[in-house]
Amino acid sequence: MISLIWAMDRNWLIGKDNILPWHYKKDLIYFKNHTKGKTVLMGEMTYLSLKGYYKDRPLPFGKIYVASLNNVSFDGCIMVNDLKGFLKETTEDVIVIGGKTVYQIALEYADYLYITWIDKDHEGNVFFPKFDLSMFKVISENQEDELRFTVYERG
Ligand SMILES: NC(=O)c1ccc[n+]([C@@H]2O[C@H](COP(=O)([O-])OP(=O)(O)OC[C@H]3O[C@@H](n4cnc5c(N)ncnc54)[C@H](OP(=O)(O)O)[C@@H]3O)[C@@H](O)[C@H]2O)c1
Known part of the structure; x- marks a missing residue:
């Protein structure tokens, strides 16, 4: 099973150079x-x-594919050179x-x-690629201040 998790603002912004354009403690905890x-x-x-953020501390994940x-x-880390092949064949979560x-x-x-919608316009230069969200349906939604935590399932 493959899940994607990200946060984006009203303009589908996700990054500023190679960092996050914002700091939302609630989203980091999520x-x-x-x-x-x-x-x-x-x-x-x-x-x-992430290494820049964690410095000498270990990344808090289990198995890490890069x-x-x-x-x-x-x-x-386990390096992945053929990303499509990996995603097609993996049986892991x-x-x-x-x-x-x-x-x-x-x-x-x-x-x-797992999309965190941020109801603001931030500054940055990396945007999530536009895609047809209607291929997915919302199965959970939770608004907290300007953040809306949503989970979508394909279908
Ligand atoms: N808002 C959020 O939730 C969130 C979460 C994570 C990251 N971000 C932001 O996203 C930005 C980084 O995105 P990015 O696109 O620059 O980098 P990235 O997706 O983190 O890394 C791309 C890497 O994938 C490699 N690659 C490309 N095609 C491949 C393939 N078919 N098989 C294997 N590897 C392949 C690239 O190789 P080459 O270098 O050779 O092209 C490159 O090294 C940052 O601004 C970061 O802050 C935001």
Whole structure:
């Protein structure tokens, strides 16, 4: 099963250079609760961004897959060079945690989407690729201040 999790603002903004454009404690807690100890997949840029944030502390996930076309490897991570092939063949429960490039490729394989809608216009330069959200139906929704935590299921 493949799940994608991300936060985006009214304009589908998700990033500013290689960091998040905002700081919402509630969203960070939500993200942690859904990914702690889990098998995650992320792109090389997102991995480097998270390492910058966690510094010497270990990333709080279980198994970590990192997608990259470059010939690099990261401690404690399983590198994925063929992202489509991986997503097609995996039988694991994998949570895709970014960024833009990896979300774009993973969308067609997604069973569940965990989207935090931020009811604001932030500044940044990385946007979630537009796609047809009507292929998914909302199965849970929870508004907290300017954040709306939604879960979608394909179908
Ligand atoms: N708002 C949120 O919830 C959220 C969450 C996560 C990340 N973000 C934001 O997203 C941005 C980063 O996104 P990004 O698109 O730059 O980077 P990314 O998705 O984290 O990483 C992309 C990596 O995937 C590699 N790649 C591309 N196609 C591939 C394939 N077919 N197989 C294997 N690897 C492949 C790329 O290789 P090449 O370098 O060779 O192209 C690159 O190294 C940042 O601004 C970050 O803050 C936001």
